[in-house]
Amino acid sequence: MKQQLQWFSxxxxxxxxxxxxxxxxxxxxxxxxxxxxxxxxWFRSRxxxxxxxxxxxxxxxxxxxxxxxxxxxxxxxxAVKVAVPPFSWSGKKILPEDMASxxxxxxxxxxxxxxxxxxxxxxFPSSAKDVVYRDWNILGASYLVTGEVEQKxxxxxxxxxxxxxxxxxxxxxxxxxxxxxxxxxxxxHISDAVYEKITGIPGxxxxxxxxxxxxxxxxxxxxxxxxxxxxxxxRQREILRSREPILSxxxxxxxxxxxxxxxxxxxxxxxxxELATGKRQKVTDFKGLNSSPVFSPDGRQLxxxxxxxxxxxxxxxxxxxxxxxxxTSHFSIDTEPDWMPDGKSLIFTSNRGGSAQIYQVxxxxxxxxxxxxxxxxxxxxxxxxxxxxxxxxPDGKSLALVHKGQGATEFNIAILDLDTGRLRQLTxxxxxxxxxxxxxxxxxxxxxxxxxxxxxxxxxxxxxxxxRLPSAEGDVREPVWGPSIATQR
Numbered sequence: 001m002k003q004q005l006q007w008f009s010x011x012x013x014x015x016x017x018x019x020x021x022x023x024x025x026x027x028x029x030x031x032x033x034x035x036x037x038x039x040x041x042w043f044r045s046r047x048x049x050x051x052x053x054x055x056x057x058x059x060x061x062x063x064x065x066x067x068x069x070x071x072x073x074x075x076x077x078x079a080v081k082v083a084v085p086p087f088s089w090s091g092k093k094i095l096p097e098d099m100a101s102x103x104x105x106x107x108x109x110x111x112x113x114x115x116x117x118x119x120x121x122x123x124f125p126s127s128a129k130d131v132v133y134r135d136w137n138i139l140g141a142s143y144l145v146t147g148e149v150e151q152k153x154x155x156x157x158x159x160x161x162x163x164x165x166x167x168x169x170x171x172x173x174x175x176x177x178x179x180x181x182x183x184x185x186x187x188x189h190i191s192d193a194v195y196e197k198i199t200g201i202p203g204x205x206x207x208x209x210x211x212x213x214x215x216x217x218x219x220x221x222x223x224x225x226x227x228x229x230x231x232x233x234x235r236q237r238e239i240l241r242s243r244e245p246i247l248s249x250x251x252x253x254x255x256x257x258x259x260x261x262x263x264x265x266x267x268x269x270x271x272x273x274e275l276a277t278g279k280r281q282k283v284t285d286f287k288g289l290n291s292s293p294v295f296s297p298d299g300r301q302l303x304x305x306x307x308x309x310x311x312x313x314x315x316x317x318x319x320x321x322x323x324x325x326x327x328t329s330h331f332s333i334d335t336e337p338d339w340m341p342d343g344k345s346l347i348f349t350s351n352r353g354g355s356a357q358i359y360q361v362x363x364x365x366x367x368x369x370x371x372x373x374x375x376x377x378x379x380x381x382x383x384x385x386x387x388x389x390x391x392x393x394p395d396g397k398s399l400a401l402v403h404k405g406q407g408a409t410e411f412n413i414a415i416l417d418l419d420t421g422r423l424r425q426l427t428x429x430x431x432x433x434x435x436x437x438x439x440x441x442x443x444x445x446x447x448x449x450x451x452x453x454x455x456x457x458x459x460x461x462x463x464x465x466x467x468r469l470p471s472a473e474g475d476v477r478e479p480v481w482g483p484s485i486a487t488q489r
Contacts, residue, residue: 111465217473
């Protein structure tokens, strides 16, 4: 316990010294939080846990008005200019979704493109016969995206095309269809197709983000909810609400399930919940710490942190058999695991070297199903005083992590190149944590503290474009980027 407190003191800035007094008043309970993945956001909220329990589990996905909005904080002055005029629509009522605007925003927030304002456009073409390349060339547009929307019964069909203005030709066309509730998803799909055609890299607009919202009702009560939304913060869904903290959400690889930690029974327990049905299962409820669940790349195993042996260690659970395998065994704190893409090793945070740093351990699977560590863990980070909460990029070549440099007072998001060991800082706010990488590896989402409310930030992997997703309802924290969503075509 003393060691855990020392790590806390060494790892965090003097800003949190006042919280340390509170910390000692209920040491056991707060140690769970200290070494869990919600360490920073917990102290930000300064919430006092209450004993009463009120959990509302929604048994089906319920739509709610989006509470996240986008505020751009840094743009890219070298972005390629793209024009997305309004899609044509022949229906009797107003098209329920401005799909062209969704495509325009997606391309803009990718950091690679700058959208041509509609007020500057000389025409609104919807097909090849209406395109006058000279006009778009004069306006400086390199690419043009057009669309035609037609309603057939309860379904909407969208024909779209991408034009190369310099070469004066159509370079891609496609058709998507869905009902009214899917129009925004169809626009995300068109954005992905356009992005991939131009860059050669799959887009990540048809993805979702999951996060926890903490709404402080009074000094004694804070309501927590687990939500997911489109990658642009729209179409939010709430899947769990509780008066006790919810921590460390993690998507399954196919996006159908989520694992998380809930304190609803008065102590931390790990749950897995199906999004489609709301059905959930308590996976672990051991005495002590149960935290940081992360699905393996094939979805069959769960890496997690337990303190069954007094010190927090990394474990792997086979979800078919519930068989637990202990991976690390050390007197220090081992926490916050994540899988390498091939599933053959884990990275994790440990203070075994005297401060919080990132380590990697190989995995060996025995014939009886037991998973064991393959050799000793290898330290990966050597730059800075504090490196934690690492998440692996999809290509396995880099890590996103929370970094604090020598002598620095800020905790920022950084990227570690695993081949060179070079660490590159992406952000510069006072306190940021919980980085998560988009499926394409092009963007990162993270939690930002320091303002009136905690909010989410998104930064492109090259650091050129940054924007925030503030919430109108309390703090948002613990973001995690999910896989792509299948779209009807």
